[in-house]
Amino acid sequence: MSYPVTLDAGAPTAERPLRRGRIVAWSAAAGVLLAVLWSFEFVDSVIGDNVANAVLQRDARNTAIAGTAAGLIFAFVSGLAGTFTACNIAMAAAVGPMSQAGAAHSGRSGVMLMLRPAAWLTVGMVTVSAVYGFVGVLLGPRLPQLSTATAGGVPVRLIQSAVVFGIIGLALVYLGLAALGVLPDVFRDHPVGRVVALGALIGGFLIGRPYPMFNKLFHWAVDTHNPLYGAAAFVLQSLGNIVLVTGVFVLLVLGTRGRFVRWLAGSPRRTTLLTAALLIGLGVFTVVYWDIRLPARFGIGWFPTMPYNH
Numbered sequence: 107m108s109y110p111v112t113l114d115a116g117a118p119t120a121e122r123p124l125r126r127g128r129i130v131a132w133s134a135a136a137g138v139l140l141a142v143l144w145s146f147e148f149v150d151s152v153i154g155d156n157v158a159n160a161v162l163q164r165d166a167r168n169t170a171i172a173g174t175a176a177g178l179i180f181a182f183v184s185g186l187a188g189t190f191t192a193c194n195i196a197m198a199a200a201v202g203p204m205s206q207a208g209a210a211h212s213g214r215s216g217v218m219l220m221l222r223p224a225a226w227l228t229v230g231m232v233t234v235s236a237v238y239g240f241v242g243v244l245l246g247p248r249l250p251q252l253s254t255a256t257a258g259g260v261p262v263r264l265i266q267s268a269v270v271f272g273i274i275g276l277a278l279v280y281l282g283l284a285a286l287g288v289l290p291d292v293f294r295d296h297p298v299g300r301v302v303a304l305g306a307l308i309g310g311f312l313i314g315r316p317y318p319m320f321n322k323l324f325h326w327a328v329d330t331h332n333p334l335y336g337a338a339a340f341v342l343q344s345l346g347n348i349v350l351v352t353g354v355f356v357l358l359v360l361g362t363r364g365r366f367v368r369w370l371a372g373s374p375r376r377t378t379l380l381t382a383a384l385l386i387g388l389g390v391f392t393v394v395y396w397d398i399r400l401p402a403r404f405g406i407g408w409f410p411t412m413p414y415n416h
Contacts, residue, residue, distance in 0.1 A: 126286045133282070133383045137390025141399055142410055144391075149190045150317065158187035158319060167319055171326045174335060180326075181339040184319040185346020192395050193271065193315045196388040197308045197351050199278055200227055203300045203381050204355050224352050226298050230305025231344050235312050239340030242324065243333040251314070252324060260404045263316055270314025271396035274307050278389030285382040300381075309344055314396075 158166035161183045171177045188194050204223035242249060250266040257265060281300065284291035293300035312320070323343060327336040358366045369376070394409075402409035 126288060129286065129379065129382060130283070130288070130386060133386035134390045137387040137392075138394055140387070140391045141394040144192055144395060144399075146192055149192065153190050154187040154317070154319065158183050161186070167322065171322070174330070177323070177326050177330075177335070178339060178342055180319075181323055181342040182346040184317075184323055185343040186349055187346075188315075188317050188320065189347060189350045191315075191317050193267070193311055193317055194308075194347050196274070196278060196392045197311070197348060199282075199384040199388040200301065200304045200308065200348075200351055201355055201358075201380075201384060203281075203297065203304055203385075223298075223301055224355065226301045227305040227308070227348065227352075228345070230302040230307075231309040231348065232305075232341050234306045234309030235340040235344040236337040238309070238312055239327065239336035239338070240333040242340070243327050243331070243336030246328040251316075252321070252328065258404075258406075260401070260406070263321075264400060267314040267316045268396050268400055270310065271392050274310055274314070275389045275392030275394075275396065277307055278385050278392060280389075282382045282385030282387075282389060285378050285385065308348065311347070312340055312343065 155167055162180070166180070166184065166187070171180050189197075204227060242251075246252065250262045253262040255262045280289060281293075281303070283289045284293070285300075293303070315321075320343065323339060327339050330336070362369075398407065399409040399411065401407055
């Protein structure tokens with residue numbers, strides 16, 4: 107059975123998935139549903155705290171950071187523990203673009219299929235996280251992210267989170283719509299550029315992150331009064347964040363002996379569908395969670411949530 111494909115100047119016909127409207131609608135609906143079902147209590151406490159406690163062999167959240175080496179180790183471990191938090195889960199959107207970037211070089215060895223996309227993702231992420239860590243130590247308590255004040259009953263640090271993640275979520279949605287050809291796509295012929303941009307957005311997660319263990323790390327970095335420590339700690343935090351998504355990508359390549367990436371390369375529509383669906387779905391989740399659900403917790407608007415039972 108064949109389906110008509112609507113012509114559009116935003117992308118060549120061969121690169122456009124079928125029924126773009128349905129793809130956008132279903133991806134957006136999945137993002138909203140995820141925002142409804144998401145339990146930050148379970149993810150932050152049950153998963154995050156237990157992972158960090160198990161790796162560090164101590165109470166990671168309540169034990170003081172003793173020294174520079176301990177702080178840098180804590181940075182990486184807390185980043186790994188925060189993989190599934192609402193301020194980080196959108197990184198999963200990178201799997202599609204990483205696969206697309208790998209597909210662009212599908213004739214290369216399995217090692218290159220893994221290393222090239224992961225390396226470019228890291229470049230974008232490390233650049234942003236290092237700069238923010240450096241500047242964050244210099245600014246210190248002047249940052250809303252480290253404030254204990256409230257405005258209209260809402261913690262100032264969460265207002266920063268809502269603004270930052272709202273922008274990041276919209277950027278993810280834009281990239282997804284652009285990949286479909288609905289909007290102009292500056293990365294149409296540059297899949298590596300899309301991966302670098304996503305890495306930069308992942309690095310930008312730190313700018314809004316309210317995760318308690320990251321807040322603890324940030325305060326420690328500021329107390330060192332050394333912006334180089336701040337840069338190093340934030341880079342390690344971000345590296346911890348992407349261990350899992352990079353691992354998933356590596357397993358896809360190794361487990362299929364490169365066939366997964368070559369399978370994507372065999373159908374540009376298939377590659378675009380995976381990329382766009384992940385970007386739109388997780389972008390919508392990020393916007394809805396941080397800019398609709400979060401304010402609703404403080405009586406600003408309303409949003410349904412599922413009860414969490416300890």
